[in-house]
Amino acid sequence: MIQHIPPRSGAAFRLRKGQRLTVIDPEGGQVADLCAFSAADSREVISNGRTIDYASRIFFTTGDPVYSNRSNVMFEIVEDDVGRHDFLLTPCSAEMFRKLYGDDQPHRGCFGNLAAALEPFGIAPDQIPVAFNIFMNVPVDGETGAISVEPPLSKAGDRFVIEARMDLIIGLTACSAPLSNGGSFKPIDYLIA
Amino acid sequence: MIQHIPPRSGAAFRLRKGQRLTVIDPEGGQVADLCAFSAADSREVISNGRTIDYASRIFFTTGDPVYSNRSNVMFEIVEDDVGRHDFLLTPCSAEMFRKLYGDDQPHRGCFGNLAAALEPFGIAPDQIPVAFNIFMNVPVDGETGAISVEPPLSKAGDRFVIEARMDLIIGLTACSAPLSNGGSFKPIDYLIA
Numbered sequence: 001m002i003q004h005i006p007p008r009s010g011a012a013f014r015l016r017k018g019q020r021l022t023v024i025d026p027e028g029g030q031v032a033d034l035c036a037f038s039a040a041d042s043r044e045v046i047s048n049g050r051t052i053d054y055a056s057r058i059f060f061t062t063g064d065p066v067y068s069n070r071s072n073v074m075f076e077i078v079e080d081d082v083g084r085h086d087f088l089l090t091p092c093s094a095e096m097f098r099k100l101y102g103d104d105q106p107h108r109g110c111f112g113n114l115a116a117a118l119e120p121f122g123i124a125p126d127q128i129p130v131a132f133n134i135f136m137n138v139p140v141d142g143e144t145g146a147i148s149v150e151p152p153l154s155k156a157g158d159r160f161v162i163e164a165r166m167d168l169i170i171g172l173t174a175c176s177a178p179l180s181n182g183g184s185f186k187p188i189d190y191l192i193a
Numbered sequence: 194m195i196q197h198i199p200p201r202s203g204a205a206f207r208l209r210k211g212q213r214l215t216v217i218d219p220e221g222g223q224v225a226d227l228c229a230f231s232a233a234d235s236r237e238v239i240s241n242g243r244t245i246d247y248a249s250r251i252f253f254t255t256g257d258p259v260y261s262n263r264s265n266v267m268f269e270i271v272e273d274d275v276g277r278h279d280f281l282l283t284p285c286s287a288e289m290f291r292k293l294y295g296d297d298q299p300h301r302g303c304f305g306n307l308a309a310a311l312e313p314f315g316i317a318p319d320q321i322p323v324a325f326n327i328f329m330n331v332p333v334d335g336e337t338g339a340i341s342v343e344p345p346l347s348k349a350g351d352r353f354v355i356e357a358r359m360d361l362i363i364g365l366t367a368c369s370a371p372l373s374n375g376g377s378f379k380p381i382d383y384l385i386a
Contacts, residue, residue, distance in 0.1 A: 028242075049241070049283030049323035052340065054292055059338030063302030069319060071288035088251065088281075090242030095264035099247055126262060126333065130242035142335035147245065 003033075003192075007185035010113030010173035012037060012121060015164045015192060020078065022191040023134050023172065028072070028156040030186035031175035033110045033131040035118075036066075036074050039167035041169060042123050044162045046070045048087045048112035048130045058140065060087060064164070074168060082154045086136035088147065091128065092177035101178070112171040121169050132161045136180055151182035196385075198225075200378035203306030203366035205314060207232060208385060213271065215384040216327050217364065221349040223379035224368035226324040227304045228311075229259075235316050237261045241280045241323040251333065253280060257323035257327060257356070266363060272354035273345045279329035280372050284321065285370035294371070314362050321364070322373040326361045327353045329373055332338065344375035347348045 005011050025030050038044035038153050050067040060078045065073040097106030115125040135152040174188040198204050200210045216225050219237040232235035243260040258266040290299030308318040367381040
């Protein structure tokens with residue numbers, strides 16, 4: 001059954017070893033921040049640093065394993081209609097909206113949405129790492145190191161599918177940052193099978 | 194007084210707000226992994242994701258603030274003789290030496306050295322984040338996302354200086370990975386003032 005994450009909100013749920021999580025961009029041009037924790041011990045967490053090191057690459061797609069801070073494979077990417085995602089940036093947050101957008105009364109962002117959704121699983125805000133930002137389009141200039149946040153390349157109905165390699169707790173959002181989704185706030189759908 | 198970190202080892206120490214840490218590459222071509230924790234609460238930790246997001250850049254040098262997972266400035270880079278460092282990769286580890294070098298009986302790496310040095314401060318191995326890898330030379334291909342680990346650009350005596358913006362616990366290594374330092378294992382010197 002397809003689950004629905006409304007615009008600027010988030011969800012958390014268990015994904016057992018061998019199960020597949022399908023993340024769908026129902027309208028196109030939206031980002032979903034995904035973070036993952038070991039269900040057995042939430043101190044084991046998704047790690048961009050280990051994943052980049054083992055792949056010798058900062059971009060990931062079908063066939064790529066995603067590692068934890070303990071160097072274990074947490075999940076593998078098994079389908080990807082888009083081919084461009086970000087694994088460099090932390091989830092958008094109230095502090096980020098203050099600093100980068102100048103908001104006086106900022107939204108709590110994906111960070112706040114993840115913190116609220118993960119709280120029932122005993123996961124504290126400080127444990128939220130750099131997320132795997134599905135459909136987020138962040139080109140990197142290899143000469144200067146400059147990055148920019150561009151509209152996602154995803155079209156309506158595009159899918160991104162992972163298969164769990166250990167029992168996981170997943171946090172997932174419909175991104176709250178205007179830049180990430182070209183100024184629109186849209187939902188994200190997902191399916192566990 | 195200059196402190197000496199022997200090849201393939203590490204150290205940990207306090208750096209008070211306003212103090213400067215000078216990291217020196219005494220022979221040239223060596224890397225020092227630096228991680229930082231708030232002395233008041235070690236759950237507040239250096240964050241590559243926040244620092245990259247706020248700078249819109251993956252490379253950092255003089256004048257750049259480095260942020261924690263709570264979006265506070267932990268330290269600022271105040272001098273930099275080299276201008277190229279890495280903030281993408283996790284410290285080298287036994288698991289990394291197994292996976293990338295095929296070592297059967299791997300060295301514990303910077304990760305193991307940091308874990309041992311930080312243990313007296315009550316910091317657990319799982320808390321060790323992506324480090325700021327001083328002098329580490331990791332070019333990124335903006336088209337493919339491919340990274341490579343190249344010999345550092347540092348020459349003998351080159352310095353990198355940070356000033357603390359909060360009371361910190363610092364972990365610092367003389368890197369253990371052959372690729373990071375062009376196949377040589379060299380010491381790192383540092384000075385607190």
